[in-house]
Amino acid sequence: MLFDKFQSMVDFRAELAERGVKPFGAVTEEIYSATEGRVEGRDVILAGTNNYLGLSYDPRCIAASQAAAQRWGTGTTGSRVANGSFSEHQALEADIADFYGVDHAIVFSTGYAATSGMCATLAGPGDVILLDGDSHASIYAGVRLSGAEIIRFKHNNPDDLAKRLRRLGERAADALIIVEGIYSMLGDVAPLQEIAAAKREFGGYLFVDEAHSMGVLGETGRGAAQAAGIEDDVDFVAGTFSKSLGGIGGFCVSPHAELQAIRFCINAYIFTASSAPSVIASTREALRIIRAEPQLRQRLWDNANRLYSGLAGLGLRVGPSASPVVAVVLEDRERTLACWQALLEAGVYVNMVVPPASPSTYCLLRNSVSAAHTPEQIETMIAAYAALQDAGLLPAPGQA
Amino acid sequence: MTQYQEYLGFICNVLESYNKKQVTLTESTDLVADIGLTSLEVMESIERIEDHFDISIPLNILPDVNTVGELARKVHELTQ
Numbered sequence: 001m002l003f004d005k006f007q008s009m010v011d012f013r014a015e016l017a018e019r020g021v022k023p024f025g026a027v028t029e030e031i032y033s034a035t036e037g038r039v040e041g042r043d044v045i046l047a048g049t050n051n052y053l054g055l056s057y058d059p060r061c062i063a064a065s066q067a068a069a070q071r072w073g074t075g076t077t078g079s080r081v082a083n084g085s086f087s088e089h090q091a092l093e094a095d096i097a098d099f100y101g102v103d104h105a106i107v108f109s110t111g112y113a114a115t116s117g118m119c120a121t122l123a124g125p126g127d128v129i130l131l132d133g134d135s136h137a138s139i140y141a142g143v144r145l146s147g148a149e150i151i152r153f154k155h156n157n158p159d160d161l162a163k164r165l166r167r168l169g170e171r172a173a174d175a176l177i178i179v180e181g182i183y184s185m186l187g188d189v190a191p192l193q194e195i196a197a198a199k200r201e202f203g204g205y206l207f208v209d210e211a212h213s214m215g216v217l218g219e220t221g222r223g224a225a226q227a228a229g230i231e232d233d234v235d236f237v238a239g240t241f242s243k244s245l246g247g248i249g250g251f252c253v254s255p256h257a258e259l260q261a262i263r264f265c266i267n268a269y270i271f272t273a274s275s276a277p278s279v280i281a282s283t284r285e286a287l288r289i290i291r292a293e294p295q296l297r298q299r300l301w302d303n304a305n306r307l308y309s310g311l312a313g314l315g316l317r318v319g320p321s322a323s324p325v326v327a328v329v330l331e332d333r334e335r336t337l338a339c340w341q342a343l344l345e346a347g348v349y350v351n352m353v354v355p356p357a358s359p360s361t362y363c364l365l366r367n368s369v370s371a372a373h374t375p376e377q378i379e380t381m382i383a384a385y386a387a388l389q390d391a392g393l394l395p396a397p398g399q400a
Numbered sequence: 401m402t403q404y405q406e407y408l409g410f411i412c413n414v415l416e417s418y419n420k421k422q423v424t425l426t427e428s429t430d431l432v433a434d435i436g437l438t439s440l441e442v443m444e445s446i447e448r449i450e451d452h453f454d455i456s457i458p459l460n461i462l463p464d465v466n467t468v469g470e471l472a473r474k475v476h477e478l479t480q
Contacts, residue, residue, distance in 0.1 A: 133443070150459040154447065164456045361440060
């Protein structure tokens with residue numbers, strides 16, 4: 001039967017419905033601020049949004065969006081290669097290229113389209129792609145479409161990457177190496193200095209997805225490559241407008257002039273409508289704010305450090321280092337479900353992640369921190385986890 | 401012992417550590433249907449085989465590999 005392969009998902013959804021738990025697709029009924037809303041009938045602190053700088057609700061971004069809708073209408077109704085390239089799209093490409101200090105940029109309609117589209121197109125049959133094993137689903141989707149030989153290296157392991165580059169011999173010079181800046185599940189940062197060193201030794205082109213690190217890391221917010229001081233080794237940076245920039249869309253920038261020709265070979269760019277002008281306008285404004293207000297990044301990191309140290313201090317198993325993504329690791333799916341629901345009832349919305357979306361066999365309660373969170377909200381989140389320990393849903397200090 | 405037999409023997413050794421059902425491993429043993437390997441266990445097994453033979457096994461070949469023998473033949477091809 002065509003539908004047999006979906007039976008396990010049908011069963012899982014039925015189980016969740018019977019238990020009255022809705023971790024996937026929980027409906028946000030109201031947004032009160034960048035960090036507060038009503039989800040599934042409960043007023044909650046939003047701690048699972050990727051709204052790292054809180055700009056989704058910034059009045060300047062909202063005003064820019066409203067003005068653009070008034071001027072340009074609600075949508076472009078067409079592809080960038082047909083009628084969907086408005087001057088606003090080109091202006092955002094110029095802005096994002098200038099932000100990264102390179103000459104070439106492409107704006108996509110989603111972050112998924114940016115990474116999957118670039119990964120599907122840059123390498124082709126006869127080429128080799130080396131990708132980090134914990135890469136995002138959009139990267140895996142893209143490389144599978146590419147027709148290139150796909151080699152996975154161990155997550156955040158530059159020695160394994162170097163070993164695999166060495167095995168390629170002369171082919172390494174044209175290999176495409178794909179990594180992320182911050183990995184979305186555990187919030188761990190790629191060891192980019194060592195990865196860049198491997199590239200320098202063996203050759204290849206380096207592609208860095210800064211979806212979770214743009215606006216978050218680096219002296220001016222350009223991401224993990226800037227923070228690591230290896231931007232000159234990077235050939236392509238991809239990213240999204242739907243996290244620190246609070247909108248939706250994606251981009252790729254590069255110092256290589258060929259990017260302008262590659263643009264016309266990317267199906268995810270050609271065969272979809274371009275972003276609504278209102279989204280482009282809010283993104284441009286958010287990018288301007290990121291450049292003008294570095295204190296947002298400082299506030300984000302203050303909050304991230306506060307949450308990470310608070311949860312680690314409870315003895316919970318968290319990611320390897322403080323990051324705007326603070327994930328609590330649990331082995332048991334049942335317990336994870338119960339914790340997620342208890343957090344929601346306590347007024348804290350977080351993301352729940354279970355295999356195969358998690359990097360291994362474990363489950364995650366994934367918290368994302370915002371510069372817009374108040375210290376009090378962070379303390380409320382920590383207290384909600386402590387209450388889970390008191391209720392016996394999470395291991396008490398010393399038992400994790 | 402031929403090279404193929406050497407590959408087969410090492411692969412069987414690797415897979416034994418995941419062989420919870422204690423099935424007898426032969427060339428025709430199915431990695432998922434018989435041994436019950438999860439996708440994560442498949443990747444762990446592949447990494448151990450890669451390190452031992454100093455090769456990289458492209459992900460592209462995995463859809464064509466269902467049995468122990470098919471995996472051994474792919475490793476054999478990649479080492480030639």
